[in-house]
Amino acid sequence: MTKGMSRIDGRLKVTGAARYSAEFTPAGMVYGVLVGSTITKGSIRLIDTKAAERAPGVLKVITWLNSPKIAGYQVEHGKPEPAKGTYKLFYNNKILFNGQPIAVVVADSFERALFAASLVKAQYNADPHHTNLRDNAAKAFAPEGDGTTKRGTEDAWKTAPVKLEQEYIIPSEVHSPMELHAIIAKWDAEDKLTVWTKTQGVQDTRDGIAGIFKLPKENIQVNSKFVGGAFGSALQVWPHEVAAILAAKAVKRPVKLLLGRADMFTSVGYRPYTWQKIGIGATADGKLVGITHEAIGQTSTYEDFNEGPIGVSRSTYACPNVNTIYKLAALDIGSPTWMRGPGEATGAFALESALDELSYELKIDPIELRMKNYASTDPESGKPFSSKFLDEAYKLGAEGINWKDRNAKPASVTKDGWMVGYGMGGGMFGAYRDKAAAKAILMADGTLIIQTAVSDIGPGTGTAMVTIAAGVMGIPADKIRFDMGDSSLPLAPSQGGSATTATVGSAVYQACTDLKEKFQKLIGNGGTDHPDYAAILKQHSLPKLEVTVESSGGTERDKYAFYSWSVHFIKVLVHPATGVVKVDRAVCVADSGSIVSPKTARSQIVGGAIGGIGMALMEETVIDHRYGNIVNNNFADYHVPVNADIPQIEALFVNKPDPHINPMGAKGMGEIALIGMAAAVANAVYNATGKRVRELPITPDKLVGMDLELS
Amino acid sequence: MKQFQYTRALTQQSAIEAIAKPGTKIIAGGTNLIDLMKRGVTAPDKLVDINHLPLKNITATKTGLHIGALALNSVVSENSLVLQKQPLLSMALKAGASPQLRNMATVGGNMMQRTRCSYFYDTTMPCNKRAPGTGCGAMEGINRMHAIFGTSDQCIAVNPSDMSVGLAALDAVAIIAGKKGERRIPFTEFHRLPGDHPELDNHLAAGEMIVGVEIPDNNFAKNSYYLKVRDRQSYAFALVSVAAALEISNGTIKNARLAMGGVAHKPWRLFDAEKALIGKPATEDSFKQAAQIAMQGAKGYQYNSFKLKLAPATITEALKHAAGLA
């Protein structure tokens, strides 16, 4: 059993006492249900809402025809409509993607709203649509920002003695959190709003709503104390949230709007389908000569979503010549968004597969190849890394999986009729530290209250924060209360980019350190390291003592390159006749600085690894391009791993502090838990079968089609 | 969702009377029917709940095993008589759905479950099965899960049941009751091929209900196996599944039963392959030959041609397991 504190909210979650966004019932609450477009591109010719309006219990049907004007959508008089931006709900009659909301129906019960929604009938003028990236790759364009870059000589890989060029494809994936997105919107006054919504950042959601509805930030209260997984799907204000807020105003009652599982495929983003090509070359002894990494990702027609999948090729290995080309193909689909390991997870599938292919060409062990090209300083910026112990991670992982049992010759080992293979793949992700504030209050009874507006989408942020506070203050965890998920609390960024522990943890650490110092000052010289806080308060007749601090990174961020690193080791069994792949063992190692909260860190790694196995073996959003609709928009047809697919996952940590990032020495690990995993599985499948699957997911049909046999 | 009536039938007679009225449907476990109602694929005026009828028993008769139509999938799969006499059925049941669903699903409901073709479920799409004459969305669409045997130009859907594949292999008989009394149909003739009437899944007439199934005793218990190949290890419909039952004496196959799932509009019994196995040694070579015979007449579509390779491979594997060779 991993040592460390168990989840502080574990009991609440398993007993159902934790209340999620959909589980509040303000007085007078009614229910909103969205109607989605059944065409993919064009315009609404006619929308008939009469039957819905007449249906029992219906209070209101809002469409583009009668929608109140949304202040933030309006273009300044005389100015042209911007070509790109975010999607504007009920703004006009244009249809930009299949499933786009065309109406919201509000009724006095969920069932009645759902029924009435089925009565809204639209007629469309359909235009030809494009949803297939492969058919539209030629029209792809270079987005603003990170994309086309060059270090050293362009296409230098072509001059290398050993080289290869291959294409890799990842399909679009959806986040699929257990908890559906939901919002309850309640107007407290004409210009005052309270919402309970699923979000990764209550304050960013507050600011987003303020921008859309042109309200003062301080008039908006956002609550999101518990989030049942989000993986990046709750980092922005989505149309359904706008619909609920709009509807609540229109009917003058609180409105609850809950997305269905099918809506989760069209309404809250996804990981974009991405085509990649890597050219990579090395000297005969395995020194990288050059990498060319090209990628085309999908985006919508109304927004350029740039997740920079090519970045991994620039900073992972010490390679003198790297050039990247990144383009977007604008398709008639809703916008993609961040999904766990955004960019890097996609890029690492290509890069780490290509490196594996190269290792077989060179006949060099994949770990050795990586060590030969180990970057000790950031090859891109030339700066030293704040810390990097990836070499130790390789060793830990190789021992953990028994790498020495791997046969370098593919398709050469079987056990009980199954082909056996080993593979590895690495991940990297920027180790960020933003600005955050925290308030620490020591109460008369000796309880410590920590407050900050952070969200906890599942990693166990509360547990980590309490662990940090307990460590600094010397107070047992059960005497610490952690308040979060409330936009009125001290500043915190959204939970994303693996930055929460490093950022908010630093603020908590600082607040507790300062609070402790305040007590030390009260005691004077005779201070101890473990003061009796309650006694001191009593002695000084104080009801409580509190401090609020704001904390952020400083100039160290200019001096060092900050990254977290991971490496995944996989053993697979592949059935030669049926093409079924079973992950037999997974050993995942993180080099992410000090581990603040061992138990929740372990479950972060396990969760990320499962996400990576899903990406490798089964997840895929399937579109029928004739219609532009998603055909597998439910959990029977869109497969995520179930228990039977997942072996015991071993999570190992280098656990060495990063001396520069923050007082705890802790870097993020949410993303690196997944990044590189899909390649590790694909590489293991190659080792087992001698067949390389370059288009995910690796389903039985693909392997059966490759005629597996022992070499 | 449209408003509907709900009544509880307390006798088989009253259930049969109730379902005689058009627009009336039986509800058993509800695990398929409720989904179809939610999606608007079916919209009955009236539901007759048959869960209180005495049709749950599993009993040994002189010639076989009788299983009531309301016996739960989970109960049947764990029943000692089933495990002892017809382990293949237990294996097939356990390969289906999830424990939660099997705890609700009934034998009758499982036989009647409808295809999982996504165009059938999506009421904005063409589908001859759901809305005759509208066309088949899958024919030139996403047909990875679809049939390779017995298709028509109207429909290429598969029957998704695992249990039915086991029952088809085991020569089961479906017992059906209607106004005129009871009748028995061989299980292999219970489900239909799509032909010109893809809207019909089976030969149950209007006003009839399933009351049970019977499996004749056999000598297959020792050498049977259900192999289901799917996209994940549990809780996924079959890409291809095979029910294999052998009677082996001194290394020679005396008798064989084979049926496939995930390949046709009905559980696909492989009579010719079975015949070819009889008298042959129980070896991988014999199994491969039988698998080749089984594939005669198979036809792939854009996304499911892999089944032309996967199906014979799965037959061979299932037979190897049944014979104790894998």
Ligand SMILES: Cc1cc2nc3c(=O)[nH]c(=O)nc-3n(C[C@H](O)[C@H](O)[C@H](O)COP(=O)(O)OP(=O)(O)OC[C@H]3O[C@@H](n4cnc5c(N)ncnc54)[C@H](O)[C@@H]3O)c2cc1C
């Ligand atoms: C997510 C999911 C995954 C699944 N995976 C699998 C799988 O892998 N393999 C598999 O085999 N199945 C699978 N199933 C299907 C499941 O087995 C069926 O839903 C179940 O067997 C239906 O039984 P029921 O009693 O709930 O039927 P109900 O839903 O109650 O009824 C289904 C139909 O049968 C009719 N009916 C019920 N009883 C009778 C009767 N006695 N006589 C005449 N008509 C009757 C009803 O009118 C209705 O039309 C899955 C289902 C779901 C939801």
Ligand code: SF4
């Ligand atoms: S295969 Fe059958 S069920 Fe599927 S769309 Fe065609 S007609 Fe409908």
